[in-house]
Amino acid sequence: MRKGRQSYEFNRMPRIVGSYTVAGPREGEGSFGPLYNLVLDDDHFGEKSYEAAEATMQCEAVKGAISSAGYEVTDIDAIIAGDLQNQITASSFSARQLDIPFLGVYGACSTFGEGLGLAGILFETGDFKKIAVATSSHFSSAERQYRFPLELGNQRTPTSQWTVTGAGCTVLADDGSNVALSGVTFGRVIDFGITDVNNMGAAMAPAAADTLMTHFKEFGVSPSDYDGIFTGDLGKYGSEVLRKLCIDGGYDLGDGYHDCGAMIYTEEQDTFQGGSGAGCNNLVFNAHLLKELHAGRLNNILLVPTGALLSRDSPLQGETIPAIAHAVVIKRIDYHEKTEILS
Amino acid sequence: MRKGRQSYEFNRMPRIVGSYTVAGPREGEGSFGPLYNLVLDDDHFGEKSYEAAEATMQCEAVKGAISSAGYEVTDIDAIIAGDLQNQITASSFSARQLDIPFLGVYGACSTFGEGLGLAGILFETGDFKKIAVATSSHFSSAERQYRFPLELGNQRTPTSQWTVTGAGCTVLADDGSNVALSGVTFGRVIDFGITDVNNMGAAMAPAAADTLMTHFKEFGVSPSDYDGIFTGDLGKYGSEVLRKLCIDGGYDLGDGYHDCGAMIYTEEQDTFQGGSGAGCNNLVFNAHLLKELHAGRLNNILLVPTGALLSRDSPLQGETIPAIAHAVVIKRIDYHEKTEILS
Numbered sequence: 298m299r300k301g302r303q304s305y306e307f308n309r310m311p312r313i314v315g316s317y318t319v320a321g322p323r324e325g326e327g328s329f330g331p332l333y334n335l336v337l338d339d340d341h342f343g344e345k346s347y348e349a350a351e352a353t354m355q356c357e358a359v360k361g362a363i364s365s366a367g368y369e370v371t372d373i374d375a376i377i378a379g380d381l382q383n384q385i386t387a388s389s390f391s392a393r394q395l396d397i398p399f400l401g402v403y404g405a406c407s408t409f410g411e412g413l414g415l416a417g418i419l420f421e422t423g424d425f426k427k428i429a430v431a432t433s434s435h436f437s438s439a440e441r442q443y444r445f446p447l448e449l450g451n452q453r454t455p456t457s458q459w460t461v462t463g464a465g466c467t468v469l470a471d472d473g474s475n476v477a478l479s480g481v482t483f484g485r486v487i488d489f490g491i492t493d494v495n496n497m498g499a500a501m502a503p504a505a506a507d508t509l510m511t512h513f514k515e516f517g518v519s520p521s522d523y524d525g526i527f528t529g530d531l532g533k534y535g536s537e538v539l540r541k542l543c544i545d546g547g548y549d550l551g552d553g554y555h556d557c558g559a560m561i562y563t564e565e566q567d568t569f570q571g572g573s574g575a576g577c578n579n580l581v582f583n584a585h586l587l588k589e590l591h592a593g594r595l596n597n598i599l600l601v602p603t604g605a606l607l608s609r610d611s612p613l614q615g616e617t618i619p620a621i622a623h624a625v626v627i628k629r630i631d632y633h634e635k636t637e638i639l640s
Numbered sequence: 641m642r643k644g645r646q647s648y649e650f651n652r653m654p655r656i657v658g659s660y661t662v663a664g665p666r667e668g669e670g671s672f673g674p675l676y677n678l679v680l681d682d683d684h685f686g687e688k689s690y691e692a693a694e695a696t697m698q699c700e701a702v703k704g705a706i707s708s709a710g711y712e713v714t715d716i717d718a719i720i721a722g723d724l725q726n727q728i729t730a731s732s733f734s735a736r737q738l739d740i741p742f743l744g745v746y747g748a749c750s751t752f753g754e755g756l757g758l759a760g761i762l763f764e765t766g767d768f769k770k771i772a773v774a775t776s777s778h779f780s781s782a783e784r785q786y787r788f789p790l791e792l793g794n795q796r797t798p799t800s801q802w803t804v805t806g807a808g809c810t811v812l813a814d815d816g817s818n819v820a821l822s823g824v825t826f827g828r829v830i831d832f833g834i835t836d837v838n839n840m841g842a843a844m845a846p847a848a849a850d851t852l853m854t855h856f857k858e859f860g861v862s863p864s865d866y867d868g869i870f871t872g873d874l875g876k877y878g879s880e881v882l883r884k885l886c887i888d889g890g891y892d893l894g895d896g897y898h899d900c901g902a903m904i905y906t907e908e909q910d911t912f913q914g915g916s917g918a919g920c921n922n923l924v925f926n927a928h929l930l931k932e933l934h935a936g937r938l939n940n941i942l943l944v945p946t947g948a949l950l951s952r953d954s955p956l957q958g959e960t961i962p963a964i965a966h967a968v969v970i971k972r973i974d975y976h977e978k979t980e981i982l983s
Contacts, residue, residue, distance in 0.1 A: 299767040302717065303741045346957045374645065375826065382951065383726040385746050386959075389829050389949035393962040398646045398826040400754060401949075401964075403728050403744040411743060415758065422764045424642040483718065483743065486736040606732035606744075608725065614689045616729075619736040621744075 301515025303482050303508070310477040310630065311420040311428070311469040315366025316583045319354040321436065321462025324572075324580065327562045332584040333463075334361055340437060340462050348382055351435035352390035354464035355380065359395060359431050362466035362583075366473070368427060373397045373468070377415055378431040379408035380575050381460075383442060387433050397429070405604030406501075406530050407484065408432045409465075409579045410623030413600075414481035416469050417625075426471050433464035434574025443494075443609050456496040458532045458558055459568035463576035465583040476590045480626040482512035486606060488619040494612045497620075498535020498558075498570055501603040504620035505531060506542035509601060512624045513548055520550045527586065528601045528622070529578025530558025532570030557581035578602045590629055597628035644858025646825050646851070653820040653973065654763040654771070654812040658709025659926045662697040664779065664805025667915075667923065670905045675927040676806075677704055683780060683805050691725055694778035695733035697807035698723065702738060702774050705809035705926075709816070711770060716740045716811070720758055721774040722751035723918050724803075726785060730776050740772070748947030749844075749873050750827065751775045752808075752922045753966030756943075757824035759812050760968075769814050776807035777917025786837075786952050799839040801875045801901055802911035806919035808926040819933045823969035825855035829949065831962040837955045840963075841878020841901075841913055844946040847963035848874060849885035852944060855967045856891055863893045870929065871944045871965070872921025873901025875913030900924035921945045933972055940971035 298306050318333045325336030335357065342350040355378065363370055376395065378388035379402040392399040404411040412430040419425040437447060439460040445451045469478060487507050491500035505528050513519060520526060520543075531539055536556035543550050557578040558571035582600055589595040603622040612618070641649050661676045668679030678700065685693040698721065706713055719738065721731035722745040735742040747754040755773040762768040780790060782803040788794045812821060830850050834843035848871050856862060863869060863886075874882055879899035886893050900921040901914035925943055932938040946965040955961070 305765075305767065348953065348957060349959070379746070381727075383953065384724075384748065384949065384951040386949065386951045386954050389962050389964070390954070390959070393829040393831045393949075396828060399829050399964060400758065400826065401746045403722070403746045405727065415743065418762055418765060422648075422761060424648065483741040485739060486732050486742050488736045606727065606729065606736075608727040608729045610691065610726065611729050611733070614691060616692070616733065619732055621732070621742060 303511050304515035306480040307417045309420050310479045312474040313476045314470045314473040315362040315468030317358045317361030318465045318580050318584045319358050329584045347435050347437035351387040351433050355387050355433040356391035356394050358464040358466040362468045366468045373427050373429050374425045376429045377412040379403050380433045406575050407602040407604030407621050407623050408575045410602035413625045417478050428469050431466040432575040432579045434576035436460045436462045454495040458570045458573035460574040461572040461577040463580040465579035477630050482624040484508040484621040484623050486619045486621050490617045497605040498532040500605050500618040501620040502535045502538035505539050505603045505622040508622040508624050510546045523599045524595045526554045526599045528556045530573040531556045532558045600625050646854050647858035649823040650760045652763050653822045655817040656819045657813045657816040658705040658811030660701045660704030661808040661923050661927045662701050672927045690778050690780035694730040694776050698730050698776040699734035699737050701807040701809040705811045709811045716770050716772050717768045719772045720755040722746050723776045749918050750945040750947030750964050750966050751918045753945035756968045760821050771812050774809040775918040775922045777919035779803045779805045797838040801913045801916035803917040804915040804920040806923040808922035820973045822971050825967040827851040827964040827966045829962045829964050833960045840948040841875040843948050843961040844963040845878045845881035848882050848946045848965040851965040851967050853889045866942045867938045869897045869942045871899045873916040874899045875901045943968050
């Protein structure tokens with residue numbers, strides 16, 4: 298049921314039945330280290346390039362998530378996946394090893410939100426029963442694609458974020474768990490004229506604010522209706538900008554608001570603003586938040602993946618940085634709630 | 641209604657109510673020159689870079705298609721768009737000028753098929769009423785991103801295709817025309833081990849064959865059930881490979897089979913295998929096939945956009961070229977057919 302131009306509440310509420318995360322060595326030493334399913338000793342993961350390593354990580358995450366749900370790869374109706382590599386090759390190179398209809402999506406670090414939202418729409422038809430949503434990023438493939446060769450040893454600026462080496466996959470099904478995807482607010486592309494590629498939190502905060510405030514209005518809810526609101530990945534500075542923009546718009550995000558990028562590394566890891574990348578909010582969700590939902594320590598959350606829609610070349614051509622954010626509602630439901638809703 | 645693991649027949653059959661194409665100078669001299677809505681004199685289109693020109697072309701196509709349907713931009717529920725630029729910046733830079741919820745997709749030259757298929761799924765919920773699907777490509781932005789700087793004047797190989805400079809948009813609505821999107825077969829990622837980046841037709845033909853034969857089986861149809869089957873863009877050589885693969889699989893594509901890449905330029909234009917790019921099958925569909933459908937000279941077609949899922953770097957790392965194809969059914973329906981189907 299549509300709640301507004303950008304928002305949709307899922308009548309069928311697909312359940313989250315499977316999950317798997319593959320994290321890099323630095324992420325393994327971070328805040329959620331013990332919670333990842335697989336932590337790599339070496340971010341080459343036995344491959345000859347970082348790019349191939351990322352594809353293998355994503356494929357392992359997909360197979361692990363499907364297996365964790367008790368399914369076979371051939372049971373899955375569709376995979377929706379994306380990443381930060383040019384032409385999302387980590388995702389397509391992963392998918393060529395999987396016999397699953399493939400839908401490639403791109404929304405930079407918002408990709409996981411776009412994928413979950415689209416999965417919810419596919420379930421809404423009543424005809425899709427099992428869908429996998431996967432994203433990934435890799436520090437070393439991102440650095441040399443977007444910034445500089447690692448060998449140069451360039452200094453980082455104080456507002457920069459650290460691209461997470463990680464891949465995660467969530468498997469949704471029409472039944473089988475009491476944690477459900479219950480709604481989405483799809484974002485618009487917002488550009489506030491930021492040009493500093495080392496300050497993407499500031500570029501993305503206006504898009505996050507736009508989607509969040511649209512979500513609150515269209516769903517008729519307020520920030521306090523959620524146990525937690527988790528953006529990903531504005532970083533520390535960007536999330537403070539978001540708080541201020543929301544207060545200006547009449548919404549206090551309050552104590553329940555956190556940013557996945559700011560959460561994923563410890564203070565000692567010295568990553569400046571925190572993590573970023575299409576794998577960051579995915580890892581935090583699948584390794585940490587989902588477990589909190591299953592355990593009942595969280596009951597309903599709003600996950601708001603945010604993406605900076607630039608390429609390596611666009612800032613060099615004088616372009617500002619457009620951004621987007623998609624918000625998805627994930628909540629615990631009673632096993633018996635579904636039949637009541639559909640009846 | 642699902643027809644099989646990869647196929648979906650749309651109960652609601654969204655109607656194609658708007659269309660607009662923006663073509664480059666060479667395309668304007670090609671087979672469908674007089675049919676494009678706007679032909680550029682200069683492929684810079686008043687912008688400082690080819691990349692920015694492509695974004696402006698796509699934005700003009702979207703606004704033109706929405707206008708041709710008699711709608712305002714704010715009437716549109718969602719835009720699904722993609723292109724070949726790294727991080728699909730032509731699409732996101734176009735979308736930042738449009739106040740429309742944005743879903744970025746990537747499937748190389750198959751993107752238009754993925755977008756139409758996903759649009760059909762969104763309509764299937766019954767809650768989306770107007771959706772725009774847009775793709776674009778630009779010869780000059782593609783050459784320097786994937787191959788060599790134009791200034792080098794590199795020679796082209798006989799199996800190479802010419803990236804189309806063009807942007808097109810199709811607007812779908814729940815009513816308002818007698819040409820409808822009635823089904824989709826989503827593809828899987830197929831890799832037959834081709835490594836020659838100048839022979840992408842051969843890399844994509846196995847994916848096209850896989851999707852086509854799956855479509856025939858899952859829908860229970862044969863090639864002769866369609867007035868035409870149009871792949872895009874295998875080129876001349878690739879489409880011959882496809883014919884042979886289908887014959888090996890028990891299906892003769894027959895005289896009704898054509899390839900958009902092989903159709904878009906004239907023999908005199910000397911583009912070797914023909915056109916390619918996310919704009920190619922889009923231009924051929926929106927400028928030519930859609931008009932034939934409206935005029936009743938075609939009644940039902942299968943459009944099969946095909947994509948080579950490589951990046952500039954992946955072949956340099958020794959990777960083979962994975963590919964994908966999505967098939968969409970577009971047909972004339974009686975204005976009264978819809979109510980019967982839904983009743």
